[in-house]
Amino acid sequence: MRALTRKGAATRQRILEGAAALIRENGVADTTLDDVLAGTATSKSQLFHYFPGGREELLLAVARLEADRVLEDQRPQLGDLTSWPAWQAWRDKVVDRYRRQGRLCPLNSVTSHLGSRTPGARAVVTELMRSWQAEIAAGVRHMRDAGEIGPDVDPDRAAAALLAGIQGGVLIQMSTGETTHLEAALDMGLAHLRAGGARAGKVADGL
Amino acid sequence: MRALTRKGAATRQRILEGAAALIRENGVADTTLDDVLAGTATSKSQLFHYFPGGREELLLAVARLEADRVLEDQRPQLGDLTSWPAWQAWRDKVVDRYRRQGRLCPLNSVTSHLGSRTPGARAVVTELMRSWQAEIAAGVRHMRDAGEIGPDVDPDRAAAALLAGIQGGVLIQMSTGETTHLEAALDMGLAHLRAGGARAGKVADGL
DNA sequence: GATAAAATGGACCAGCAAGTCCAAAAAGAG
């Protein structure tokens, strides 16, 4: 049963990407299976052939696709947080990415629609957050080892805070359409790291 | 037409609160109008009598209700950010509130479900964010005037960053179930303010 | 080229949930 012709694989991919595109444009709620069919020149039997779980399975696949995109769109900067200019470059890339994306956040849209019914949806997001945070933490660790950040800073916790700021910034952007909050959060997070990371009580002087 | 008997007002309220309770418990997607009817001992004609716009209007009303709750649940601490202990108390209250709330975030649930169809939904969130940020900013301003924070800190931008951290922390909690990120974001934000706000890089551009 | 497996087309079904309607009961006004 694990057979899958080249043609079949192509069709599956076409459906998946077509669905993702539609959702990115119109949101999940306004994207029916028939829309996907029409938009990808496929028939219902094809969709259910490649996604036996129907709508739910398709949506989950789209979620995975979008989750991958999120990290990919931050490369290569995300994997190279080894100097302050590099951090700044990453920050700019993140802001730019979400500014382009506009109000719609396909991943949030999909997962909040699948909601609690599908544990898989949560897993996708959780996993994304985990690796995202891990990469940021690696950067913090690098800077700490390089002596740019005080040794008392917990990389994971700092990364968690930074990540939360990003997520919140994007969430707010979904309502306001502005990236103001995203930028403020990132800038504050970076400033805090640069200041040596809360060496409790001590204000950065030299630098 | 602006007639509304005492009995009528009570019924309307019963429907609204019943709907909110159901949504808080089961999420928007799994809450049908019939569920609301059953849960509030009302009939369909009543629902459409008091909410002529049907489901959409009801959901919007629920969104407003939940938005109000968010700020109310932070009082009186939110309005009294006048000392570091007070800030800490507020921080604890926020964490506690969302820890209690658990994975489900009714407001996010409702608005992301109404999505882009209803501009009103966005407006509710935007307004909530605006006043939330304003109250935080007032606190920052107070601390700055008291000399606890450097004069070069932009209260609005600091508040924006803090707010983004909160939102992101809650968002992540919706997947992970943990308040780790929320706490990390708040703690970092407060630490940063406490450290004097150490020159937050960019020039402020307000909201 | 024959046979099996996969891919495709599209009609059809079923259920649900939003919304409509009309008639009856209750409440208010005078």
Add this chain to the structure above:
DNA sequence: CTCTTTTTGGACTTGCTGGTCCATTTTATC
């Protein structure tokens, strides 16, 4: 007490959308 307005009950309609089914065509394999 009567007349009007509001409130209520609940059956009914309707449209949409996810999902099923089977016949047909195409592709792989030997």
